[in-house]
Each structure stands twice: as structure tokens, then as C-alpha cells.
Amino acid sequence: MSIIRVHGAKQNNLKNVSVDIPKHQITVFTGRSGSGKSSLVFSTIAAESERLLNETYSTYIQHQLAQFSKPNVDLIEHLPVAMIINQKRLGGNSRSTVGTISDIYASVRLLWSRIGEPFVGYSDIFSFNNPKGMCPECSGLGYVENIDLDELLDYDKSLNEDAIQFPSFRPDSWRGKRYLYSGLFDNDKKLKDYTEDEFNTLLYTKPTKLKNPPENWPKTAKFEGLIHRFRRSFLLNDNFEKNRFKDAIDRVVTSKKCPTCLGKRLNPDVLQCKINDLDIADFTNLSIDEALHFIKQINSPKAKVIIEPLQQQLSSLSYIGLNYLTLSRETTTLSGGESQRIKLIRHLNSALSDLVYIIDEPSIGLHPDDIQRINEIIQSLKDKGNTVLVVEHDPDVISIADYIIDLGPLAGKNGGEITFTGNYESLLKSSTHTGIALRKQHQLKSDPRTSHDFINLEHIDRNNLKDVSVKMPKQAMTVVTGVAGSGKSSLIHAGLKQVPNTIFIDQKPVHASSRSNLLTYLNIFDDVRTYFSEITHLKKAMFSYNSEGACPECHGKGIIKTELAFMPDFTQTCDLCHGKRYKPEVLEAKIEGYNIADILALTVDEAISFFQEKKNIAQHLEALKSTGLNYMTLGQTLDTLSGGEIQRVKLSKYLTQTVHQHTFVFDEPTTGLHEDDIPILLNCFESLIYNNNTVVIIEHNLTMMTHADWIIDIGPFAGEKGGKLLYQGAPHGLLTINDSVTARHLQRYIDN
Known part of the structure; x- marks a missing residue:
């Protein structure tokens, strides 16, 4: 059959979606952020392809592979093997290049x-x-890493008084007890009073079995000097703990070239x-x-x-x-976009065909000049006899589609439906949000803000930048442009790091687990629990699924994972709380018919209505809504957010209080944003400038450039062929710069 047929997809916010996708064509999935594109393409089609492929292997092999539970879909017919090229960073460790x-x-x-x-x-x-x-x-x-003992130890304290200045070596932690319970030290003696032998024993003893250990010493444990244990735990291996204690490690460990x-x-x-x-x-x-x-x-x-x-x-x-x-x-050190492109070229010379390539926003981090090449690569994958599915917001990528599937009409609970299927020309004529946004005419800002007060960055030498000086008007919006690798980020980060009151709002993941959600990050979950406690008279701790309120069966996770030998882990929704994470008696406590789990399932829009009388909660939610995240649910865990969503959550924190006289730096804030959502972000920037702040945006998006008061263009190309200041000034002046590839694409954009 020459189509992939999806019947009854109900994953996440999809509303019983059925759709035919042509094979051996390029199909682009469009729609606003949170409309259901990823739910259909990644969580349904890609997940089912990987799950069915994994099932063909022996149970032993299956156990070694990533596990995919069956997506919520009635049936998918004629599904090829999927090759997924996503934005996930390549990661690895210091030995991976x-x-x-x-x-x-x-x-x-x-x-x-x-x-x-x-x-x-x-x-x-x-x-x-x-x-x-x-x-x-x-x-x-x-490189070699050295442990700074003056940072690691407080010589004026004893082991009982927390002399080891590192979170996981506190006296009440299991690592701390390896020293307190060893019987080798006087636990009340200040470190400065230790003899040389005692000090060497504490720091440098190689793993040794204790001869006469005290009663409370674990039977099979060996005593190991602090330096050896620290180096083994935090320096020699890249692990979860290394990320968890990153700030403390950076304080204690110095690194230098070997x-x-x-x-x-x-x-x-x-x-x-x-x-x-x-x-x-x-x-x-x-x-x-x-x-x-x-x-x-x-x-x-x-x-x-x-x-x-x-x-x-x-x-x-x-x-x-x-x-x-x-x-x-x-x-x-690679970005998500760079990681994705390395994955993409692995497939260029592949002899395999009749696959379905699934690509997640290949335009991310790319200048319009580079997007043309990505389009050629997507085309070449199709020409080799493959089907290509692309989730994308960028107009230049959407324009190469043979077929377009638009989801919406809005986001979250107000999305999840197919609003259009057809070719690009038909989409342009349609009444969908995507069609309207693509038809829009663009002009450079006719009346850019002028300022007599500038931030001056002088003689910047970093990476490929050689003695570059620029200025940026205060209380205005500066957009910094140039191809990927031209030196934009190096210039802004090296220059503005020295400027007081500068706030960098990037897309780096916040340190979060499946137990942290939007409310915990915004520091208002405590207020929500207090409110529930006051009205229902249950203890506040009962409304935390990390504390007393946790379901006793799943311990507040909502799921039960069973590990089977030589079989994939078996995950199922908890039978007791039905995935709601709380004890039954907590779920019975309600305000206006809503229990705490119902509140976590509300979207930001719905929650604003519910908490309208609780100004301290509503204010934070209004700030989230103003960044375009009104479709997210309060209980959405932070580890499921995209880079663009994380950046907007971080931004919302600064919209709840009035901050003055600061410089805000945003790195590609349009990442993951539908063209129709960009005005929402622009309103946030306008609000910051209205409050006497300066906004600096590193960006490839042409729409964002048309709203700039001031443009700085770095180039002309990447690496050694870049790193030069091509232009700084009012946006119109950029169009006269012949060496600028940004100027060429901006001219095309406003001519269309």
C-alpha cells in the first residue's frame, strides 16, 4: 500500500484522530505548540514502529533496548521501520567527540x-x-582535575560538625557515615588538630577492610579515603550524581590542561x-x-x-x-540542532530504503541559508525511496512538503484535531492558523526605538572573534544575527557576562526529575497545598505526592514498574490510585468538586479561572500564559518540556515581579514556536522594555528580525570564515550589506 493509515489515535491530547499519510513523499506536520503534532508523529507513529520492531528480537535482546509501551491508538496499517532523527542531544561523556x-x-x-x-x-x-x-x-x-582541600574541608570543624563541605558527605548521609562510623577518628576533634597520620588516613587510604569495625559499620563495606572516594564517585565517571551535584563539584574541583x-x-x-x-x-x-x-x-x-x-x-x-x-x-558541548545534523548525515550514504524517516524540527538553530541545505538533504532521503515525516514551524521547510497535515485548532485540550490535509498551495489559502500566518506580509519596523544610551562591548576575543567591538541601545530590542557558528553567541556571552544586572535565559534543561512539575519550578505548589489544607483541614504534607500524601502502592509515582529477568520491564498504571499518585483519602478531599490530582490535570488557562481569588497563585499562572504556555497542565513534569518551553517557563518567573534596569539575553527564543505564537513572545519583550529593561536576542527567525530596533550581524560565514562584525544599526541599513547572507534572506522575506 502507498499510504500509512492511522486509525483512532488518542495519545495525549489527540481526539480520536484517523489520517492517511502518503508513502515515498515528504509530509510536514504543522500546528501551534502543543497542538498534538509530536503526540501523533513521535508518541504514536514512531513509538509503534519501534515497539513492533523490538518485538521481533529475542527477549534477551529486547531487555537491552529502550522500552516502548503501546501507544493509545486503535490501529496503524502499512507502517515501515522508523528512523528517528530528533533534537535529543548526543550527550555521551568527556571521551565522546x-x-x-x-x-x-x-x-x-x-x-x-x-x-x-x-x-x-x-x-x-x-x-x-x-x-x-x-x-x-x-x-x-x-585535562587533569584537582580537588581543592580548602574548599572541600572546613578545618575549624569536626566530622560531627559537618567538616566535609559537600552535600553527599554530610554527617547524616550514608557517605558521611562511612567516616563517622569507621572508629578510626575522634568525631568531635577539629580537623586542624589532626596528626599527619590521622589526616592521611582520612584522605588517602586505599579501599581497606577494617580489622575491628564498630557495631554500626556495614558488614561488607571497605573503608576508603575521602580523596579516593570523591574522585571515584564524581570525577572518573559521568553519572547522574555528577550532574546532580554539578555546582558543588565546580566549587571543589579545579580543572586544567594536562x-x-x-x-x-x-x-x-x-x-x-x-x-x-x-x-x-x-x-x-x-x-x-x-x-x-x-x-x-x-x-x-x-x-x-x-x-x-x-x-x-x-x-x-x-x-x-x-x-x-x-x-x-x-x-x-553540542546543541540539540548540531546533534540532530550529525545524526542526519549518518543516513546520507545509507543503502537502506523504504524506511520512514521522522525528523523533529530540523530548522532549529539554523540560519535560513543553512535551511536550504537541510531541505536538499530531506529531499535526497525521499529520492532514495523513503517516506519522510517532518514536524516543523519554519516556513522555508513547510514550503518543500508534498503533503501537509495541520493539527489544532489551538493547543492542549483545545487541540488534537486534524484541521487541514493537502499541498502547500492549498494550505496558503486555508483558514487555519498556519495558513493565515504563512500568508502574512512582513515589513521591517517602520519606527524603531532610538536611544542615546548604549551598552558597549569592546575588543572581544573569543573562539573565532578577533577584537570585535559592538554597541547595543539600552531599553530597546537588539537582534543578533548570523549563520550558525559565526560567533553570535560567543560575542554576547563573552561581552555581557561582564555587564552587571544581566540575566541569561537559555534553553538548558533545569535539573529536574519525574517528580518535579511546573508548580514546583514556579514555587507555587506550596501555596496550592496550603490552600487545600486550609479548606479541607487535612495536613499540608498530605497534598504532596513526595511526602505523606503519596499512594502507598506506587510511592507517588502513579505507575508500578516490574523488572523481569530477560524480558522488558513491565510498566502499568497503579491500581490503587489509578495514576493519580495520592492516597485514597487525599483524593476524597475536594474544593468545588476538584481534588488535588484534578488540579494537577488542569491546563494553565483552566487553573487561572479556578485560582482567580488566590492572587499569589494566579499571578504566576498569568505570567505563564503570557509566554504562550497556556496549554500546559500544572502537573506536567519538567523532564518532558522542550528547550523552547523551558526557556519560556524561565522567562515567566521574571514577569511576575517588575524588574528594572536589567539586560535580558535570549538564545533563539522562537525555538519550537508556531509563527502565530511569535506575537505572544514579542508582547513579553515589549513588557520588559516598558519597564526600562534592555532585551538582546540571538536569533535566526526572520519574523523576529523584522521587529528589531537594532540589528547586529556577525559573519559572513562560520568558524574561521566568520567572527567579523558585518553590520550594526537600524534594521533597514542591513539590507545594503552585500557580504551578509542574513540581508539576502531578510530582503526575500519582506519582498514576498
Whole structure:
């Protein structure tokens, strides 16, 4: 069959959606944020494809794979195997680089082992993750970390008085008790009074079985010096705790370039081996474009079979707009958009066809000039006989669709329906929010704000920026533009970090778990619980699913997970609380017919109506609504929010109180926003400026540029070909700059 047929999709806010999706075509899913696009494409179609594919493997293999529960859909017919290219950051750890994650470093190692001189060994010796090749001092990390004892210890205190200044080593914690219960120390003795032997025992003892341990010492435990335990727990491994205690680790640990390998990660013998005067680390520190130039200069018939595919891989990275990256760049530092593009090029040369590629907002983090290349790649995936499904807001990506499915009409409970299916020309004529937004004519701001008072950033040297100076008008909106990697973020972050009263509102996830929700982040869950306690006369702690009110069966999680040997984990909704997380008696306590779980299920809009008399709660909810997040439910956990949604939640915190004389910096605030929702965000910025604040926006979105009072354009291109100030001033002046690719696309946008 030449269609994928979805029957009765009810996942999240989808209202029994049935739709036919053409195969071997590009279908773009549009609609406002929260309309149900991701629920249909990712939570239903992609999840079902992965679940059915996993079921074909043995139970042992299934246990090793990510688990997908059956989505809430009646049936999906003619569903191909899905390849999902999402915005999830590549992550990894300090040992994972652009070179290793893309498999390019394997070819580079082979090349140096084949023609590098002098010969030092085969390709595995060039791996900084191999004990034979890694630098012995830093174990292949390129940097060494030292623990600052003056930060870790308070010498004026005893172990009983919290002498170890780190959250998980407090006297009442299990790690702290490993010292208090050891019987090796006088727990009331100040550290400054310790003998040298006592101090060495506390800090440097290797894991040892205690000879005569006290009664309260765990039977199988070994005593381990504080330095060894700290290094093992927080420095040698990338784990959940390392993220959880990041601020405390940053205070205690100092990091510097390894003095032995100078950051090159490999041992001195391996670094002797060179091609055209470069060792392998010198090569991986080149930008992709520079690396490509270097490879083209190598003339070796013996290595031709390695060089040609390597050249092709590097060309793909450059073509997709990542020419400014280096192969040595750690994957943990890549943005969601950069991660997605690396995933995308993995599929460019794949021989597989008849797959369904599912791509999540490929325009994110991309300048309009780079979006044209992404469009070509999407087209090439289709030309190889695949079906491509794209969730997208960007007009330039929507325009290449063979077929468009629009969801809405609004968001959350007011969305979840198919409002349009058809081609691009028909969408433009439709009465949907997407059609209306795409038809809209755009002009540059006719009367931009002028100011005699400027923020001056002078002589900025950072990454590819060389002595760049710019100025930004106070109490106005400055938009900073330029292709990805041109130096926009480097300029603003390096320059404004020194300026007092600067607030950076980015898209980085807040440290959150499945137990933290919108209300906890906004610090109003406490007010909600107090209100319920006052009216119902139950203890306040009963209205917390992390405390006394938790359902005894699922401990406040709402689900029961059963681990089965050699079988996937089995997750089911808790039978006692039916997923509501609370004890039965808490669910019986109601205000105006609503229990606490009903409140958490309300959207922001509904909750504003419910709490209209409780100004301290309603004020925060109104601020959320003003950023366009009115469709979210109060109990939505923070770990399910997109980058754009997180940024708007952070912004809402500053809209509940009047802040004056501050500079607000936003990094691509239109991420994940429908064109029709951009005016909502602009109103927030206007409100900040009205209160005498300055707004600086790093942005690729052309609509946002048309509302600027002042534009700073960095370029002309990325990496070494960027980093120059092309223009600063009123928006109209940018259009006269011939070197600016931003100007070219902005002119096209206002001419349409």
C-alpha cells in the first residue's frame, strides 16, 4: 500500500484522530505548540514502529533496548521501520567527540597508522580511549582535575560538625557515615588538630577492610579515603550524581590542561607520528573545512582507499553547516540542532530504503541559508525511496512538503484535531492558523526605538572573534544575527557576562526529575497545598505526592514498574490510585468538586479561572500564559518540556515581579514556536522594555528580525570564515550589506 493509515489515535491530547499519510513523499506536520503534532508523529507513529520492531528480537535482546509501551491508538496499517532523527542531544561523556560519534575518527586513526611517520603501531594505538595510546597522566581526557582541600574541608570543624563541605558527605548521609562510623577518628576533634597520620588516613587510604569495625559499620563495606572516594564517585565517571551535584563539584574541583600531553589526550610516543608535520591530535583540532583542505593535500596511492571516503564524510559535515566544528569537540558541548545534523548525515550514504524517516524540527538553530541545505538533504532521503515525516514551524521547510497535515485548532485540550490535509498551495489559502500566518506580509519596523544610551562591548576575543567591538541601545530590542557558528553567541556571552544586572535565559534543561512539575519550578505548589489544607483541614504534607500524601502502592509515582529477568520491564498504571499518585483519602478531599490530582490535570488557562481569588497563585499562572504556555497542565513534569518551553517557563518567573534596569539575553527564543505564537513572545519583550529593561536576542527567525530596533550581524560565514562584525544599526541599513547572507534572506522575506 502507498499510504500509512492511522486509525483512532488518542495519545495525549489527540481526539480520536484517523489520517492517511502518503508513502515515498515528504509530509510536514504543522500546528501551534502543543497542538498534538509530536503526540501523533513521535508518541504514536514512531513509538509503534519501534515497539513492533523490538518485538521481533529475542527477549534477551529486547531487555537491552529502550522500552516502548503501546501507544493509545486503535490501529496503524502499512507502517515501515522508523528512523528517528530528533533534537535529543548526543550527550555521551568527556571521551565522546564529534570524531568518535560520527565514526570519522576510526578512518583518521587508520590513515595515521598507514602513512604516518615514524610508524608507531596499528590504528588502535591512536585511540585516546585505549590504555596503550592514552596519555598516562590524564588517562586520555586531555585535562587533569584537582580537588581543592580548602574548599572541600572546613578545618575549624569536626566530622560531627559537618567538616566535609559537600552535600553527599554530610554527617547524616550514608557517605558521611562511612567516616563517622569507621572508629578510626575522634568525631568531635577539629580537623586542624589532626596528626599527619590521622589526616592521611582520612584522605588517602586505599579501599581497606577494617580489622575491628564498630557495631554500626556495614558488614561488607571497605573503608576508603575521602580523596579516593570523591574522585571515584564524581570525577572518573559521568553519572547522574555528577550532574546532580554539578555546582558543588565546580566549587571543589579545579580543572586544567594536562601538562604532559598539553590537551592532546595521547601519549608522547603516539604523538611523534605525523603526516605533513601534523600529529593526529593537531588534525582533529582543525575545523572541518581546514581538515578537508589538509586531506586534499595528501598524495598517497597507498592511502587512497581511506582518503576518498574520509573526504566524503568531512564534506557532508561541512555541507550541512557544521564546517566550524572540530573532530575533537566533545559531544556534551553540542546543541540539540548540531546533534540532530550529525545524526542526519549518518543516513546520507545509507543503502537502506523504504524506511520512514521522522525528523523533529530540523530548522532549529539554523540560519535560513543553512535551511536550504537541510531541505536538499530531506529531499535526497525521499529520492532514495523513503517516506519522510517532518514536524516543523519554519516556513522555508513547510514550503518543500508534498503533503501537509495541520493539527489544532489551538493547543492542549483545545487541540488534537486534524484541521487541514493537502499541498502547500492549498494550505496558503486555508483558514487555519498556519495558513493565515504563512500568508502574512512582513515589513521591517517602520519606527524603531532610538536611544542615546548604549551598552558597549569592546575588543572581544573569543573562539573565532578577533577584537570585535559592538554597541547595543539600552531599553530597546537588539537582534543578533548570523549563520550558525559565526560567533553570535560567543560575542554576547563573552561581552555581557561582564555587564552587571544581566540575566541569561537559555534553553538548558533545569535539573529536574519525574517528580518535579511546573508548580514546583514556579514555587507555587506550596501555596496550592496550603490552600487545600486550609479548606479541607487535612495536613499540608498530605497534598504532596513526595511526602505523606503519596499512594502507598506506587510511592507517588502513579505507575508500578516490574523488572523481569530477560524480558522488558513491565510498566502499568497503579491500581490503587489509578495514576493519580495520592492516597485514597487525599483524593476524597475536594474544593468545588476538584481534588488535588484534578488540579494537577488542569491546563494553565483552566487553573487561572479556578485560582482567580488566590492572587499569589494566579499571578504566576498569568505570567505563564503570557509566554504562550497556556496549554500546559500544572502537573506536567519538567523532564518532558522542550528547550523552547523551558526557556519560556524561565522567562515567566521574571514577569511576575517588575524588574528594572536589567539586560535580558535570549538564545533563539522562537525555538519550537508556531509563527502565530511569535506575537505572544514579542508582547513579553515589549513588557520588559516598558519597564526600562534592555532585551538582546540571538536569533535566526526572520519574523523576529523584522521587529528589531537594532540589528547586529556577525559573519559572513562560520568558524574561521566568520567572527567579523558585518553590520550594526537600524534594521533597514542591513539590507545594503552585500557580504551578509542574513540581508539576502531578510530582503526575500519582506519582498514576498
